[in-house]
Amino acid sequence: MRGREWATHNLPLLLVGLICIALVVVIRSFRLPETERQVVVGCVLVGAKDDGGWNESHNTALLDACRVYDCGILMRERVAESESAVSAAVRSLVDQGANVIFLPSFGYGEYMDRIAREYPQVAFFGISGEGAAKNSTVYFARLYQARYLAGIVAGAGSKTGVLGYIASMPNPETIRGINAYAMGMRAVNPKARLMVRFTGSWDDEAAERESVALMAAESADVITYHEDQPYSVREAEKRGLMSIGYDAVYEKYSDRFLTAVIYDWKALYRKVLGDYLSGRANFFSGYWLGIEEEAVALYPLSPRVSEKTAFLVALEKKRLMNGCNVFSGVIYDNQGTLRCDEDERISDQELFNGMDWFIEGVEIYE
16 A cells, blocks of 8 residues: 555656666767768879869868868869769769768869759758759859959069960869959059960979960960969979969979969868858858958968068058959950949859950960
């Protein structure tokens, strides 16, 4: 009788105790799907991961982000910019457990959305394309801001008023860089000419060195480039020309190497991967980080750069960091058409995917 009375009296406490035990068991055994296994990052590179240029920059920065967030990483190197090649690389990465895939080559963007729709449980990030699939978006850095500053350095440093620019192919990425560089050049030398030659490839040493020789024959005395490797700088050094680097600086040059436009891919990959892991990835408008987020910068200026030029660069950098737009105000293209008027600015949408014209002062070398 006493036992029954004790049980009746203490039943609420017994029930609470059982519930607590059950909760402990559930909590100890339950994990969110995202943490059941280590997140594996996949990356597709157009070249070698240790190429001393574009691909190495991405490889190094992505390794850093994966170390910070304790993610696994898989790489596919030397993958051609064709749909079949990219699809095969992505398939192999997904089969090996990749949850998120980065596609850091311009030519991959054309296929990203179609491929992403085949793998709805995998997140895709590309440096070009539309990011129209629910699980895909774009990420990039506003290198054109640094290109503008480098154009000031080049325009002020040139003795002939002729500058050379070697690029892979005319797409919005290369064109906005060319135009920003030309705007900086003409800000300090309104009569300067920028000669541009396209090689048709991201990595063609012979064509790039030949391009420098052709530019030199046209009196160009400052050379820059938009390619995966610094072949153009090496050739400029060989010929005693001034040069401006791109992407990253892995080699030591003479003082004729005036500066370089560089990415901080570590900052960008940490931001994008961190957002993905925390469930805050921006699949609506993507990522386009600039000088204010320290995603792009100028390499330290050569002693050859005058104090006056360095001061002007610092002023313009401050302006950009305060939100001023490189592509604003009156801008004419090299055919005489008004592309931007007073109190206007060119939209990010056009800059990222639509810029297919060159500003005045740009001459395409045929």
